Amino acid sequence: MYRKNAWKKYAADSKEVFDFAEGYKSFLSEAKTERLAVKQSLELLKKAGYKNAEELKSIKAGDKVYFINKNKNVAAFIIGKKPLQEGLRILGAHIDSPRMDLKEHPIYEKNGFALADTHYYGGIKKYQWVTIPLALHGVVCKKDGSVVEVNIGEDPKDPVVGITDLLIHLSADQLAKPGAKVIEGENLDLSLGNMPLSEEEKEPVKAQVLKLLKEKYDIEEEDLVSSEIEVTPSGPARDYGLDRSMVAGYGHDDRSCAYTSLKALLDSEQSEYTSCAILVDKEEIGSVGATGAQSKFFEHVIAKLFSLLGESDPLWKARLAMENSKMLSSDVSAGFDPLYPGVNDPKNAAYLANGIVFNKYTGSRGKSGSNDANPEYYAFIRNVMDSNDIYWQSSELGKVDQGGGGTIAYILGNYNMNVIDAGIPVLNMHAPMEIVSKVDLYEAYRAYKAFLKA
């Protein structure tokens, strides 16, 4: 059903929609980083009986397997009835979200405060990240090979950290600046403490913080060089709106599509074509590096499947299989915000509660950097949606020349695969608190499931 309010479909009984959102809320509340999203995904995969492909000697049609890459990517498969070479049905989402990362040498003392320097990750409006409770998540990797997991600020008994901002009374100069400069990147520094270690003369407040880190995690200051500590909003995902129709949380972009894609695979049985859900990292900074969508990881994984199936020439066949594949690039869309209607072309915008959104193209300044999906493929997708009674809509990211953005779609498109962007509309995208509609979550899940069967 094209461009209709999806709540109408569930007017008589919306229990399945609300129940589905509960599972998502607990996933999102735990999966604050890409590593934690992988950990959550792995639990779901194991519970559903998926096997680690790296531990198998062979596989066959009907098998359910997964690969993990560097604790930051998941690729999971149900081997289909047709030969793998005839292509896969792929759902691809990203599990990194905008945030701040601690610098390699972060902790310093100034005017009686211990502070931590950060470098932001992805596109953020910096002024949104001050004066809110923040948590620290990540790992510290020590020279002896041990890995210490850090998690501070989620347990209600934990302290939180945060970034200060000027009081309104003294903000005359600050408020005269343009929005992008109101909070400067180098001022995104966390307050870690304000209490001196009594026996320490030099930097006593910093010494106190380092002592606490030593006691809790057995780490020295220099160990932070080889750490990955991400600064995220603190606290769980919550119902949003008096009618509880929406979910407020950190990281809907793109964990809402990651969860619905993975769940669609987990709740599916073997179909004609091999089903796949792949979750990648680094989308917010250009899909680069070993764990981004541009990595050879995915191509190699398909080749490994051919090897496990006992086939010769696995890498060549992997490329043929990718060329014959169809993919939904599961990523969020900009939801139409009634407070800011001017940034959209209203007839080509995505509306909350109107179901899963397809973007034929994204990009900016004349579609630059986008994967412009073929209309032949789009027609196939429309048929899948309508014949499965799925509420769906089409949109582009804002009105022409208002801004723009990209997804992983073009990267898989480079394999000569049919790809289209398909995801959930979000309000407040990239803010510490993003908003999605529960009915869109559910329709996206149903759409992904139908696609895997198509």
Ligand code: MN
């Ligand atoms: Mn995204």
Ligand code: MN
């Ligand atoms: Mn994004």
